[in-house]
Amino acid sequence: MSVLSISDLKVDIHGSTVLHDIDLTLDPGQILGVVGESGSGKSMTALSVMQLLPRGSHWSGAINVAGNDLAAMDERALCQMRGRDVGMIFQEPMTALNPVRTIGDQVAETVRIHTGASRRGALVIAREMLNRVGLPEDRFPLDRFPHDLSGGQRQRVVIAQAIALRPKLLIADEPTTALDVTTQAQILDLLKQLVREEDMGLMLITHDLAVVAGLADSIAILREGAVVEAGPTGEVFRAMRHPYTRALFSASAHVPDRGRKPEPSATPVLSVKQVVRDYEQPRRNLFVRQPPFRAVDHVGFEISHGENVGLVGESGCGKSTLARAILALDPLQDGEIRLNGHAFSSAGEGPHPELRARMQVVFQDPYDSFNPRHRVRRLVTEPFHLVKSPPQGAELERRIDRALTEVGLKSSDADKYIHEFSGGQRQRIAIARALIIEPALIVLDEAVSALDVSIRAQILDLLAALSDRLDLSYLFISHDLSVVRAITDRVLVMKDGRIVEQGETETVFRNPQHPYTQKLVASTPSLQAALAARAS
Structure with a gap:
């Protein structure tokens, strides 16, 4: 008997249809991958199974979980079912x-x-x-x-x-999206082991086709609230009958076209020299002070004009701490950072505001990095407070228009609020905010890790085009090695506060020398490798 059976499921919220014609089946000991972009209905399908739909919702059709007909159950019976017959793992x-x-x-x-x-x-x-x-x-x-x-x-x-x-059914909603590659591999192995040992069914919700190809027995691809293609995983990827399936597959393997290869410059855009960042630790008692924790340990590297450099490593390796030190948001205990040959910051000294304007940052979550009460016009002009004479009047309007059009948005978008945009559009606005002040270097901290594969491909294309056209340099911080491989010229591998390996991106990925780099590369899900393993 199936642990999950869904037929003709339809969900309306305040009269708007968000799911329709959903048919899914999952047997004991099997893994069903539910794939689609944000807004496709993946999580709403899971919430329908759990009967945790938002207020104003109405559902019809049939849902059967481990022999329980949900339509015939009251809230008391549903509460007994949740946790006992079905468990759920959330993303965060x-x-x-x-x-x-x-x-x-x-x-x-x-x-x-x-x-x-x-x-x-x-x-x-x-x-x-x-x-x-x-x-x-x-x-x-x-x-x-x-x-x-x-x-x-x-x-x-x-x-x-x-x-x-x-439980007989386990629902995992994007359980590894925010995790680094080695931790992701461990969690996926654990889920696979639990399914095998407990003979439970696993409904794995994700936008990562490589994860699904390596783990799921069957797959359902959702778009705009409907299943557009479903079946055994290998068969779906071999046939790819629906255009949307083919589009997702293409976006997953997308590599931006870099128009030129940057050459090393006599004066690098960024020079990081023997940087040290320590944190004080709490006292063990009144009389014993613990030694400081060294998060960044004598790190040094350079970035040339127009060069894209990736910084990778597991959570806790020091990536974000190093980024904060480079941006002069945290003080240094030793070392020096130079920008375009000028001293940017050193131990005990921060940068001059005008020099800080030459370096900007794009954060992981664009919605959290904007004030929702301000219009885009004000949001993108925030960096102008760093310059002595910010543009006014017609010149200000010209700069806003140019920044928005550079990232593929319209001039009229300046008068909208941030909640009126999709996740990909918000990230474009974040990039526009970084560009408007014409910096020499942009630090991108996990800037595409939360985006769907097709939106991610668009943003990577945009970043590559801007780098080539404007001679921009990037420091691209990410735990997603496939993204780093696609966008960067060189890569730095960080472990325990130190750079353990660096070199041209393809050279490092094809022939990693350090055992830690080898472990990272081996842990990275690969769609092509997973499909090849299924075919063999």
Whole structure:
């Protein structure tokens, strides 16, 4: 018997149809990959299965979960089903966990609610589940809090919650999007192992075709609230009957066309020399001071005019700390940073505002980096506070128009609010804000990691074109090695605060020398490799 059966599912929210004609089936011990871009209906399908739809929703059709007909169940019965028969893993573990409760109590809560077990008995099961997901007792006692754990470790706690009662169906909604490649590989291996050992069905929601190709037994591709293609994974990728499937496949393997290869310049745009960044640690007691934690340890590199350089490494390796030091947002303990040959910052000294204007940044989440109460016109002109004589009147309008048109938007977009744009358009506005002041270097911190594959391809094409046309240099920070490989000329690999390997991007990826780089490359999902493995 199937653990999940959906037929003719339709969902309306306040009269607007968001899902229609959804037909899906999942058997025990199988993995179903649900793929599509933002707004395609992936998460809404999962929420329909969990019966956690937003207010104003109405659904019709048939949903059967582990023998339960959801249409015939009241809220009390649904509450008993959730956690017992079906568990769910959410994308962002920190928001899924209660920050003021221990991990032991949070895993035990599921057991206590559904079984009526005592706290002591529930904690015994919680300990077993945490051991099961790779959080052993000697290193991860039950009294630890979520903030004590890394992103991958938090995700394991969320998985332990979801499987605490060994449900027949497990729904994983983008469970690895925010994780680095090695942690992602570990979480995916764990999910595959749980499916095999528990004979549960796994509904894996993702926009990453490489992950689905390597993991899922069957696949359903959603677009605009409907399934446009479905079937066994290998068969779907071989046939690719629907144009949208072919478009997703093409976007996943997209490499921007770089018009020229930048040459090393006599005066580099950015010169990082033996930079050190330390953090004070809390005292062990009144009389014992702990030595400072060294997050960046004597790092040095250069970026030439028009060159795109990637900085990769696992969470906690020091990438973002180094970026903050380069941007002079954090002080240095040693070393020097020079911009276009001029001293930008050094130990104890920050940059002059006009020199700071030559370096801009694009953040991972454009919505969080904008004030939603201001129009785009004001948002993109924020960097002008760094110059002595900001443009006024007609010149200001010309600069706004040029910045927006450079990134593929219209002049009229200047009068809109940020909530009126899609995620990809917001990232274009973030790039426009960085461009308007005509910087020499842009630091992009995970600037495309949250975007769908087709939007990501568009943004990468845009960045490549701007670099070639405007002679822009980029420092591209990302945990997604496939993106770094597509957009950069050179790559720096960071581990434990140090650069352990660097060189031309293709050379490093094809023939990594350091064991850590080899591990990163081996852990990166590859759509072509996954499909080749299925064909063999």
